[in-house]
Amino acid sequence: MADYTIKVRRYQPESGDPAYWEEFNVELDPSLSVLDGLLQAKDRDDGSLAVRCSCRAAICGSCGMKINGKSGLGCQTQIGEAQEAADKKASAVGGESEGNVIVIEPMGNQPVIKDLVTDMESTHWTKFRRVTPWLLPHGEPPEREYIVEPESMVDITQSMACIQCGACVSSCLSMEADPLFIGPAALAKAYRFVGDPRDAETLERLTDLAKDPHGIYDCTHCFSCVDACPKGVAPMDQIMRLRRKAGEHGIEDPNSGHAHEMAFVNIIEKKGTLDESLLLQESFAPGVLGKLMPSKRAIKEMIGSLPTAIRGIKTGKMRSLPKLIPGVHHKLPGGAQDDVKAIYKRAEESNIEFNLYIKGEEGDQEAAVEERLEPAAAPGAEEASNG
């Protein structure tokens, strides 16, 4: 048993008062959860402390919250570890190395209803409905069931793992800057249908999400959702898969996201390292030297980046020719550029998407098999559980 101080952000709308902090002293084993701590405080100190929870086993998705600034589940965060995290944070900036308060806040990017209870309806669920989260199959339903190869559904099991807790939405830094961003939870769910062989509207879904300026190309690629997710859904990875598929279907988006991706990929094939001026130009006006006309937005962006370029020239950052003129950048020396091209050729033909979530690490499978084959130690000894 150990003593902990949890500092909770509280708010009761009927009081008319603004939000405030309240500290509670709780006493529990370090291996118990932050949620257990909150429930103890609710039981012993203040029954009005509002928190959503249910299963206490990281499967219902109810207890999303921010602990020491990090989004996650209250029931899945050990209070001993939360204490260590709080102590590390404080001592890093010259504070105490132990006994710091554990800070608990409601999830971010969502309005607060009361204490730790947020309005998921207006944010999480509204964005979720935006992506048409149900199957749109071909024609009439079959007499019995849809028959698909199991291998064709394995890909989307990662998206299916989502328990709708909202931790990813809470942590999303794009959404913090742009509240209209569709967001990680909804887009991971969108991939669940885009990757489903029974769905007939793949092209329509991808077009819709790519052409929305707050859609798949609004993700700032920060990994916050990957880190926050208690189930390994890796929403950002699903967003990247949506981008890949949108590109494969030839969908051009108004954010120049696909053009940017292709510009980067093509430049490395030709030059080996990044030619930044060419990247900027090709992102906005691909093949401007004779082929496509840049869009109005592209022209506006390119003119908009002129002041930045001029400042760079003035301070001496960009004085050499390869930096100023798009395309003059050198290739890799020797035969290295040809080696890079050979890699491109092979990767384009083969294009394996190795997903660790599905395949697992090599050793894991062998270890699990070995455990099962070991003779039992003694009567009553624990058996190794199946994976």
Add this chain to the structure above:
Amino acid sequence: MADQIKVAYWPGCVSRGFTPELHGSMALVAQKLGIELVELDRANCSGAGVIAEHNQELADTLNARTFALAQQTGLSMMNICSTCQGAQSECQQRLDADSGYRAHINEVLSGQGLSYEKSADGSWNNKNFLWLLVEDYGLDRLADQVKRPLSGLRVGPFYGCYIVRPKERLGYDKYPDRDIYLEKVIEVLGGQIVEYDGARKCCGFPVITMNRETSLTQAGTHVGDAIDAGADCLVTPCPLCHLNLDMQQPEAAKVVNRDLGLAVLHLPQLVGLALGATPKELGMNKHIASTKWVEERLTAVPA
């Protein structure tokens, strides 16, 4: 006499492109610290996460090539960019996870006389300068080299997403303090740590062409928060973050509708100042956000 550190050095694309002051200051600081850099001049871009978005096998193979080139020198690898670190660690995790996949990738590399070998015990590794400084060089050893303590200089750390998330593939189980290394370095160099909200948030660089508003709102907000917390400058180990926080700072100021004007230093520049190098030697005059205030703060307090 302490061990000489020698590494296969991947300088990345941007340090030789739009942030040349990073490449120069790293060379100068390595010399002062006694770290020998064997530059991988035939290596290719890490993809920065963008190539992986397009074709994962392509990104894995391109980075396997860089790793193989480093392994050919018999040395571990060092990079100077959070984004390279994150992109490369992600690819390395996949390459190390499965011998069949690794063999498939090595097929095309073998045609170039290269092969990426998994090092199960971690004896071969790829570390960015921040990690190398704390883990291999050592903070005590760094402290001994300080000639001009940065007394009174208030420094806000800015990590760059790619070295703090996701923890599970960035070695945090072995090195749990990697997300407070900048604070440790600032302290050892004699500076004052400034705590502010954006230290481990996103600078917005990945969406600068796709959603300028989202991108510069992030950059502007974090710079603004650091100013409000009393910082004299930011320090970052990522040149892409540097581009969005420094080069785009005047534009970011317009988007968040407030005056900014906060110097942003590359990690080797901060270290270099403490080792006695001049701001000019470290290329600080090339920055967009003026570093004059930092220079004044340093001369105001006697060494």
